[in-house]
Amino acid sequence: MSDTRLARDGGNPVWTDGWPLWPQPGPGAERRLLDTLHSGRWAVSGHWTGRPALESELATTFAEFTGARWCLPVDHGSSALLTALHAVGVRPGDEVIVPGLTWVASASVVARAGAVPVLVDIDPRTLCIDPAAVAAAVTPATTAIIAVHLYSAMADMDALRELADRHGLALIEDAAQSYGARWRGRGAGSLGIAGAFSTQQGKTLTSGEGGLFVTSDAQVRDRAEMLRGDGRRYARGPHTVGRPDLEEVPAVQGWNMHLSEFQSALLLDGLERLDEQNRQRAAAAELLDKLLTEYGDLEPVDPYPGNDRRAYYHYVIRLRDGAFGGHDAATVADALGAELGYWIHPPYQPLNAHPLYDPRRLPGVAEQGRAAGFDPARFHLPAAHREARRAVVLHHPMLLGSEDHLHAVIEAFDKVRQHAADLVPGSNR
Ligand SMILES: Cc1ncc(COP(=O)(O)O)c(C=O)c1O
Incomplete structure (x- = not known):
């Protein structure tokens, strides 16, 4: 029986056939x-x-x-x-x-x-x-x-x-x-x-x-x-x-x-194999950029003109204001991850608020009176915080799959968009 609720609420997920393993050793x-x-x-x-x-x-x-x-x-x-x-x-x-x-x-x-x-x-x-x-x-x-x-x-x-x-x-x-x-x-x-x-x-x-x-x-x-x-x-x-x-x-x-x-x-x-894999990732990312932006509520990364060849470590797409019921990237990414059976997440926490970053914890810093200069909270990073709240991040092995994998990504975004009213804030960061 098909259960059309969000997978995170117990419904049938969009995709259950797995994703390419990473790393992938070559024949040699x-x-x-x-x-x-x-x-x-x-x-x-x-x-x-x-x-x-x-x-x-x-x-x-x-x-x-x-x-x-x-x-x-x-x-x-x-x-x-x-x-x-x-x-x-x-x-x-x-x-x-x-x-x-x-x-x-x-x-x-x-x-x-x-x-x-x-x-x-x-x-x-x-x-x-x-x-x-x-x-x-x-x-x-x-x-x-x-x-x-x-x-x-x-x-x-x-x-x-x-x-x-x-x-x-x-x-x-x-x-x-x-x-x-x-x-x-x-x-x-x-x-x-x-x-x-x-x-x-x-x-x-x-x-x-x-x-x-x-x-x-x-x-x-x-x-x-x-x-x-x-x-x-x-x-x-x-x-x-x-x-x-x-x-x-x-x-x-x-x-x-x-x-x-x-x-x-x-x-x-x-x-x-790196060049060939990079070409495959770039082709997949270009297709995602094209198909995911058709509704007008998602915004791709906009590289500088000088960046004449891109390489994809993570594929990033941003939620425009009010998209997906106004939920943040962590909530949307969590729902997408449940649909696709893969870890999808928001970007890094900006470094003035990152739990793993505080150089004042280094040995000797406090004793030498250097703590004030090392305090991450003295920096203001409004754009980093705004983007961290609205960017959804997909790891590169997702770009190395088949066309069916990519269409599952599109379908998962569609499903989560349609169920935006059912989303409950929650982070999988
Ligand atoms: C942007 C960036 N800089 C530096 C590093 C540090 O590399 P490593 O973990 O190999 O020390 C990483 C890797 O995680 C990274 O993504």
């Missing part, structure tokens, strides 16, 4: 992992076996993918950001401008480096950092800007580049969510002095955990290589089988942020 992944297993080399810090570490192959392949000159694989996206901050010379006490709507790590790494994260508002068109808000936040203590390319759009790299040049600031890209996106033909991550990517489980290129740092600046590259390796770097001289491949350089204080060879194997596998 097992061979690569097994070869690594028996290779005698599981880490960069292992011995030379007669052939370069897989991570060097990954570094070359990924640098080419982005268009940056160099890549250094690291253990997390957060480490790539931390490496970038240290490598470009951000110092304790400096101010670093960060968008107020992003994953907490974009800002928490700044505090971890001893610098002050200055949160600024977003441009509602793209959900990315608002260049006008950046301009208003620059002070004599500012030394860097972190541009986050959020969900499916790139930050305005022309405006940010102009600001960075005018004030002598380092422009760092947090490209964790934008593999393959382009700005005027140039790859995300390659436009600033350094770019940081995450290869954590949910990302469109993943090794479970991991990260990738890119730069085209030789000095930054050299410092970054030692920073991520406890001060070690690949030996510049000839290699000897059975001896370490790394040499010790007493130049910078680093940490061990190396990526393992197994993770490099998975990323080389993922890179072989």
Whole structure:
């Protein structure tokens, strides 16, 4: 018997046939992992076996993918950001401008480096950092800007580049969510002095955990290589089988942020399919934009013209004023998720109200009298809050399904729209 109530009220869901799994290993992944297993080399810090570490192959392949000159694989996206901050010379006490709507790590790494994260508002068109808000936040203590390319759009790299040049600031890209996106033909991550990517489980290129740092600046590259390796770097001289491949350089204080060879194997596998998957995601997102906006109550993300190729980590659609009975995104997303059997959710909580973000909790901050500067509540982020209340977010594996999957999404929006009067506020954040 068909029960036409909302699935969250016990009715029949729109879709019960599941969604594409993520991550998806390619046909060559097992061979690569097994070869690594028996290779005698599981880490960069292992011995030379007669052939370069897989991570060097990954570094070359990924640098080419982005268009940056160099890549250094690291253990997390957060480490790539931390490496970038240290490598470009951000110092304790400096101010670093960060968008107020992003994953907490974009800002928490700044505090971890001893610098002050200055949160600024977003441009509602793209959900990315608002260049006008950046301009208003620059002070004599500012030394860097972190541009986050959020969900499916790139930050305005022309405006940010102009600001960075005018004030002598380092422009760092947090490209964790934008593999393959382009700005005027140039790859995300390659436009600033350094770019940081995450290869954590949910990302469109993943090794479970991991990260990738890119730069085209030789000095930054050299410092970054030692920073991520406890001060070690690949030996510049000839290699000897059975001896370490790394040499010790007493130049910078680093940490061990190396990526393992197994993770490099998975990323080389993922890179072989990334372009094709990105094309599929983009085609699905374009179809959703077209069909979901037909009623006029939903508004898609509006990328800047310079963002000539989009990459979809999350697909985002916004509820216009009064749409869906005036309910917020959390309520609508919860109902949609029940119809589709997948986690659909609102965006991140803005960082001046995010339960996981409060750098005053870092060791030493209160004792050193730095708590006031680190208080997230001192920043005003009205656009971030408005968008967080009205944006519904779909994770990228939903874009990798069949046409039937996409039509189920449309049907679920239709059903929830028709039942808007039955919705009860509730969050699945
Ligand atoms: C925008 C953004 N920045 C930074 C990170 C941090 O990456 P990781 O979790 O690999 O440290 C993430 C990943 O979650 C992210 O989405």
